[in-house]
Amino acid sequence: SVPVSELVAVREEEEENRDDGSWKKIKESEGQDCGQAFTVLYVERCQRHRWRCAEVTFACADEALCQLWVSSIREQLATNTSRPEHLLVYINPCGGKRKAEHIYELKVAPLFARAGIRTHVIVTEYANHARDHLKTEAELKKFDGVVCVGGDGMFSEIIHGLIWRTQIDNGIDLNCPEETLLPCSLRIGIIPAGSTDCICFATVGTNDPVTSALHIIVGDSQPLDVCSVHHNSLFLRYSVSLLGYGFYGDVLTDSERKRWMGPARYDLSGVKMFLTHHYYEGTVSYLPARDAIGTPRDAARCRSGCAVCKHNGEKLSETAERYKMDGALDSGDHESDSEWRTIRGKFLAINGASMSCACPRSPKGLSPAAHLADGTTDLILVRKCSRFDFLRHLLRHTSKDDQFDLNFVEVHRVRRFRFTPRHCQSDSDLELDLRESGKRQIFSQICRDHPACGCTPAYSSWNCDGEILTHTAIDVRVHCQLIKLFARGIEEPTVFEDLA
Ligand SMILES: CCCCCCCCCCCCC/C=C/[C@@H](O)[C@H](CO)NC(=O)CCCCCCCCCCCCCCC
Numbered sequence: 223s224v225p226v227s228e229l230v231a232v233r234e235e236e237e238e239n240r241d242d243g244s245w246k247k248i249k250e251s252e253g254q255d256c257g258q259a260f261t262v263l264y265v266e267r268c269q270r271h272r273w274r275c276a277e278v279t280f281a282c283a284d285e286a287l288c289q290l291w292v293s294s295i296r297e298q299l300a301t302n303t304s305r306p307e308h309l310l311v312y313i314n315p316c317g318g319k320r321k322a323e324h325i326y327e328l329k330v331a332p333l334f335a336r337a338g339i340r341t342h343v344i345v346t347e348y349a350n351h352a353r354d355h356l357k358t359e360a361e362l363k364k365f366d367g368v369v370c371v372g373g374d375g376m377f378s379e380i381i382h383g384l385i386w387r388t389q390i391d392n393g394i395d396l397n398c399p400e401e402t403l404l405p406c407s408l409r410i411g412i413i414p415a416g417s418t419d420c421i422c423f424a425t426v427g428t429n430d431p432v433t434s435a436l437h438i439i440v441g442d443s444q445p446l447d448v449c450s451v452h453h454n455s456l457f458l459r460y461s462v463s464l465l466g467y468g469f470y471g472d473v474l475t476d477s478e479r480k481r482w483m484g485p486a487r488y489d490l491s492g493v494k495m496f497l498t499h500h501y502y503e504g505t506v507s508y509l510p511a512r513d514a515i516g517t518p519r520d521a522a523r524c525r526s527g528c529a530v531c532k533h534n535g536e537k538l539s540e541t542a543e544r545y546k547m548d549g550a551l552d553s554g555d556h557e558s559d560s561e562w563r564t565i566r567g568k569f570l571a572i573n574g575a576s577m578s579c580a581c582p583r584s585p586k587g588l589s590p591a592a593h594l595a596d597g598t599t600d601l602i603l604v605r606k607c608s609r610f611d612f613l614r615h616l617l618r619h620t621s622k623d624d625q626f627d628l629n630f631v632e633v634h635r636v637r638r639f640r641f642t643p644r645h646c647q648s649d650s651d652l653e654l655d656l657r658e659s660g661k662r663q664i665f666s667q668i669c670r671d672h673p674a675c676g677c678t679p680a681y682s683s684w685n686c687d688g689e690i691l692t693h694t695a696i697d698v699r700v701h702c703q704l705i706k707l708f709a710r711g712i713e714e715p716t717v718f719e720d721l722a
């Protein structure tokens with residue numbers, strides 16, 4: 223049996239198609255003349271979270287009965303209001319291996335057509351075309367969802383456009399980090415055609431255009447946390463996957479100069495920055511997610527219908543409701559300032575992972591137990607250590623071993639965090655540092671005079687979902703379930719999976 227929610231479409235067979243393979247078989251085996259036939263298209267699960275569109279044709283001597291089946295199935299599909307009818311599609315022809323248009327035309331458009339979905343397709347002509355179109359021009363009321371054909375950078379454009387539009391339409395000040403943002407009503411579908419495609423991989427379990435198209439067609443819905451990033455009272459960007467300073471910031475900066483290489487640029491820059499081995503000094507403060515269930519060291523993973531996301535999401539909205547009824551001004555984190563913790567040090571990497579960040583390079587991701595929609599982000603601090611130790615940490619992203627079980631790595635589940643690089647710290651903080659490291663001052667002078675010695679620069683950059691941020695001192699706040707995707711989270715493998 224197939225659940226009605228996983229039907230793609232039903233098609234009446236034409237007279238001239240009557241010799242088509244599957245139907246002919248039924249006809250012959252029944253040994254009778256068939257009055258009519260119809261084909262049901264449905265989702266079939268394959269290996270490694272992939273979905274395919276399978277079909278079965280039913281033949282029937284009684285034409286009226288056949289019609290009844292077709293109309294009943296159509297009725298069932300029509301009453302399911304979560305299935306989209308009209309989609310706004312943006313294609314980035316320049317991402318990944320530059321195959322987005324081809325992938326859409328060949329694999330996705332025919333499926334949408336079969337499912338009776340109407341589309342308005344825009345092939346972008348320049349960076350930020352999709353974002354700006356969504357911000358100002360797009361007639362969003364006409365659509366049931368937005369589809370992004372591209373990578374994480376393209377997805378970032380879409381969420382910036384949609385979140386901006388939703389807040390501005392409701393008079394919300396984006397530059398104020400304390401504002402409660404309004405969730406976007408349109409769901410977003412991701413057809414992977416980029417270099418990392420981590421958001422697709424971490425929410426569906428695979429980077430496969432057909433699987434993503436089927437999740438859109440059946441009208442799946444997966445809420446997702448979004449971090450807002452501010453510098454003082456200036457809005458910088460939103461992030462849903464990785465906010466990385468140090469190693470991942472440097473890898474991104476270096477790889478941008480190698481865009482022509484396609485996805486391989488990240489590996490080359492990764493090896494280069496690993497060998498460069500820069501560390502950065504600064505202060506990280508964070509607000510622990512005290513009242514949330516789950517920790518970054520849990521063995522359990524965020525999966526389809528995740529109970530942790532459900533529980534934490536409901537608890538947060540109850541607390542927000544209570545605050546509203548009490549007439550409290552701050553609609554922020556509802557946690558007292560005394561809860562903030564501060565860590566100063568030298569770091570090879572500071573990473574905020576709002577989701578696992580699983581991708582083909584690291585199928586378990588940067589924070590394997592992170593949740594898609596629990597209102598928290600996992601703050602991972604990798605302190606200065608030897609190259610050998612850092613390599614051990616990196617390698618554990620690709621094996622079963624725990625990448626956090628090392629004495630130079632710590633991880634905290636947080637609602638909010640801030641970072642200030644050492645050179646931006648207040649005078650009193652700097653004085654303290656100076657007393658601690660008189661010796662280093664002499665060396666850094668020598669290094670400035672002899673740049674070839676390879677000493678560490680003062681600043682790295684933040685990698686924000688694959689975009690470089692313009693500021694290093696940032697304030698990050700998680701907004702629980704601000705957007706929704708046409709996805710359902712990674713499914714546990716089922717007995718129905720095709721193991722052939
Ligand atoms: C030795 C093998 C170690 C492998 C360790 C792999 C860890 C990979 C973790 C990947 C996390 C991706 C997080 C996703 C971020 C996206 O929002 C963003 C936009 O698409 N992508 C990147 O920034 C792209 C980031 C790409 C980072 C690639 C890092 C590659 C590291 C290679 C280190 C090699 C050391 C070799 C020593 C001889």
Ligand SMILES: Nc1ncnc2c1ncn2[C@@H]1O[C@H](COP(=O)(O)OP(=O)(O)OP(=O)(O)O)[C@@H](O)[C@H]1O
Nearest residue numbers: 317318346347348372373374375376416417418419
């Ligand atoms: N028509 C265009 N011309 C040039 N750049 C574009 C165009 N449309 C979008 N972009 C930009 O291209 C950048 C990269 O796109 P995309 O995210 O699709 O691929 P990627 O960077 O290869 O993949 P990933 O982000 O998964 O690593 C995005 O930042 C986006 O703003």
Ligand SMILES: [Ca+2]
Nearest residue numbers: 447576593598
């Ligand atoms: Ca989260």
